[in-house]
Amino acid sequence: xxxxxxxxxxxxxxxxxxxxxxxxxxxxxxxxxxxxxxAFRVQFAGPLAREFRLLALxxxxxxxxxxxxxxxxxGDGPHWGDDVMAVRRALGLADVILVGWSYGGAxxxxxxxxxxxxxxxGAVFVGACPRLGKAAAPYLxxxxxxxxxxxxxxxxxxxxxxxxxxxxxxxxxxxIWDEAGTAAAxxxxxxxxxxxxxMRRQMDGAALAAFDRPAxxxxxxxxxxxxxxxxxxxxxxxxxxxxxxxxxxGHAPFIEAPRRFDADVAAFARQI
Numbered sequence: 001x002x003x004x005x006x007x008x009x010x011x012x013x014x015x016x017x018x019x020x021x022x023x024x025x026x027x028x029x030x031x032x033x034x035x036x037x038x039a040f041r042v043q044f045a046g047p048l049a050r051e052f053r054l055l056a057l058x059x060x061x062x063x064x065x066x067x068x069x070x071x072x073x074x075g076d077g078p079h080w081g082d083d084v085m086a087v088r089r090a091l092g093l094a095d096v097i098l099v100g101w102s103y104g105g106a107x108x109x110x111x112x113x114x115x116x117x118x119x120x121x122g123a124v125f126v127g128a129c130p131r132l133g134k135a136a137a138p139y140l141x142x143x144x145x146x147x148x149x150x151x152x153x154x155x156x157x158x159x160x161x162x163x164x165x166x167x168x169x170x171x172x173x174x175x176i177w178d179e180a181g182t183a184a185a186x187x188x189x190x191x192x193x194x195x196x197x198x199m200r201r202q203m204d205g206a207a208l209a210a211f212d213r214p215a216x217x218x219x220x221x222x223x224x225x226x227x228x229x230x231x232x233x234x235x236x237x238x239x240x241x242x243x244x245x246x247x248x249x250g251h252a253p254f255i256e257a258p259r260r261f262d263a264d265v266a267a268f269a270r271q272i
Contacts, residue, residue, distance in 0.1 A: 001044055003064065006090040009082045010073065015064035016087055019044040020054035025121070025269055026093045029056040030084070032102030032127075033198060034151070034163070034187030036063030038179075039101070042258045048266060057087055059107065061194040063186065074197035080107045081114035088119065095121040097269055102226060102251065105130040106203055113207035122214040122272045124265055125234055127251045129226045133202035139233070143169035143224035143251070151187065152196050163187040169224050170252045208237050215241045216268040218261060220249035242268070 004016040017037040020027075027048065031039045037056035044054055058065040060083060061074055073079060084107065088096060098120060100108035105128025112120075129136055147169065150162030167183035215238040219231035228245060235241045244264055246253050254261045 006087050008086045012060050012068055013066040014083055015058040017056045020049040020052050024052040026053040026055060026096045028096050028098050030100045030104030030107045032104055034190050036186045043254060046262050048262050061190050067191055071193040071197040074194040076201050078114055081110035084111040085115055097122045099124040100128050101126040102129055106132055109205055109208055112211055117213050120213055124216045126218045127223055127226050130205040130208060131203055135204045139227050139230045141224045141227045152199060211238055214272045217241055217243045218253050219245050220251055220253050221245050221247040223251045225251040
């Protein structure tokens with residue numbers, strides 16, 4: 001896995017992991033709140049890597065990307081969508097398929113709202129939450145309601161407990177998930193001001209109604225973070241949506257059911 005460094009429009013340095021086939025169709029993964037490119041380690045070591053060019057962006061404030069001090073750098077504004085475009089341009093990602101997991105679905109929607117769909121071949125929404133703030137409230141599951149507030153508190157012990165609990169909620173169905181500690185550490189590495197600014201954002205996801213490209217919606221039927229009702233909303237909103245609900249699977253289908261997920265994404269990519 002190679003690691004690129006791309007400069008965003010506001011000067012923030014963005015880390016992008018790359019693997020797979022250099023000349024394959026590019027798949028750009030956008031991770032969820034408090035995570036990093038490491039969330040997709042199974043995909044980078046699996047069958048997708050034998051056919052496609054795989055890239056995973058560390059969102060600003062996350063992973064190995066830069067951490068601007070100004071909370072406004074993480075709130076409402078053009079930076080989220082601009083970051084994706086900076087990566088696309090710097091790494092020459094033509095006919096890219098965007099894969100947005102959880103909060104990454106909101107970043108994907110930010111990008112579409114700012115730049116439209118030119119150069120995008122399709123999109124995959126995985127446990128995605130392209131609605132934020134008040135619009136997201138009906139779709140938040142019990143794990144989100146229980147674990148997000150401690151992560152935004154002033155109490156470091158509460159933050160640590162919330163990060164651990166959320167990390168384990170990401171791997172529903174896994175009796176022992178040896179990456180939970182890494183996932184929790186990734187969450188705590190995001191500055192508190194950034195976490196708060198991200199969670200204060202308001203987005204209704206309306207821009208996705210104009211997404212005129214094929215879309216695949218993958219959602220766990222037992223997702224405790226973002227309820228499966230969000231997949232229904234996406235199916236109604238996206239003009240060309242295919243929906244796959246994985247029964248008994250939680251918030252991270254690519255971790256819990258990687259073979260099925262990789263096969264579904266590969267088939268979708270080949271179709272378009």
